[in-house]
Amino acid sequence: MSANPEIANRVRTGAFHSNVHDVGQGFPVLLLHGSGPGVSAWANWRLLLPVLAQARRVIAPDLLGFGYTERPADPTDNAQYSMAIWVQQAVDLLDTLGIEQTDLIGNSFGGALALALAIAHPKRVRRLVLMGSVGVPFVITPGLDAVWGYTPSLASMRQLLDIFAFDRARVTDELAQLRYQASIQPGFQESFAAMFPAPRQRWLPAMESSEADIRALPHETLMVHGREDQVIPLTTSQTLSQWIARSQLHVFGQCGHWTQIEHAARFALLVENFLTEADALKT
Numbered sequence: 001m002s003a004n005p006e007i008a009n010r011v012r013t014g015a016f017h018s019n020v021h022d023v024g025q026g027f028p029v030l031l032l033h034g035s036g037p038g039v040s041a042w043a044n045w046r047l048l049l050p051v052l053a054q055a056r057r058v059i060a061p062d063l064l065g066f067g068y069t070e071r072p073a074d075p076t077d078n079a080q081y082s083m084a085i086w087v088q089q090a091v092d093l094l095d096t097l098g099i100e101q102t103d104l105i106g107n108s109f110g111g112a113l114a115l116a117l118a119i120a121h122p123k124r125v126r127r128l129v130l131m132g133s134v135g136v137p138f139v140i141t142p143g144l145d146a147v148w149g150y151t152p153s154l155a156s157m158r159q160l161l162d163i164f165a166f167d168r169a170r171v172t173d174e175l176a177q178l179r180y181q182a183s184i185q186p187g188f189q190e191s192f193a194a195m196f197p198a199p200r201q202r203w204l205p206a207m208e209s210s211e212a213d214i215r216a217l218p219h220e221t222l223m224v225h226g227r228e229d230q231v232i233p234l235t236t237s238q239t240l241s242q243w244i245a246r247s248q249l250h251v252f253g254q255c256g257h258w259t260q261i262e263h264a265a266r267f268a269l270l271v272e273n274f275l276t277e278a279d280a281l282k283t
Helices: 041-045 083-096 109-120 142-148 154-164 173-183 188-195 211-215 234-243 264-281
Strands: 009-013 016-023 028-032 057-061 102-107 125-131 220-226 247-252
Touching: 009 083, 016 041, 016 083, 028 041, 028 083, 028 109, 041 057, 041 173, 057 083, 083 109, 102 109, 102 264, 109 125, 109 211, 125 264, 142 154, 154 173, 173 188, 211 234, 220 234, 220 264, 234 247, 247 264
Parallel strands: 028 057, 028 102, 102 125, 125 220, 220 247
Antiparallel strands: 009 016, 016 057
16 A cells, blocks of 8 residues: 555556545445645545445545546646546446446536536436536636646645635645645646646536536435635535525535535535435435
């Protein structure tokens, strides 16, 4: 095992290998991380993984172009990154692990991916949790523009954490150092910069699902959003709550974009209750 907790299992996903955390036993839940610089599944979900793993199998991959998943031969080629490719990676991962159906939790960009995956393969998904989710139309915020426009430095990463979190005291310098060090690993910044070059508003429609497809989703869905989110506006989750018939919306006050870090215990309890209900109802 690697001394780096971000590096987990090497799993074949189509033409490349993905870095995948796979812990616990029980009905599976697939965690899909966001698109910030230096992100990895472990950095995004490290507080939630052990909690959910007490009662279920928790699978958290580094998506293509992020973390420690094998990178394309030319990581600077923007054509290597698309919602269709990330959906296929997730499906290939489920196939390799022999998982027919899973719950899905998507954070931000990962929420858009969760929506796209549920729309394309509805029977592979039991329930959805969308946290600060992209996937519907909105005008890019200054916060998201800053996140996608990141150039590596520890000072820049600290500034981004000020954008991500409502209360900076909840997001430590240790996390800033972790994310900064991850962002300067060989190939990391090259792939990140290739995904969302300026002007960045154009990349949001590429992550959207159509209103008709979202309205047709049959899944029970929980939306979670921080009221003070400077990266993805609360209106995105409000729109999703209007479009998805079997949905509920929980808004955390005094919370920015990182609900799973800023209100870790409350978020974990909310998600666990939502998924446990599905276990009881067998839906």
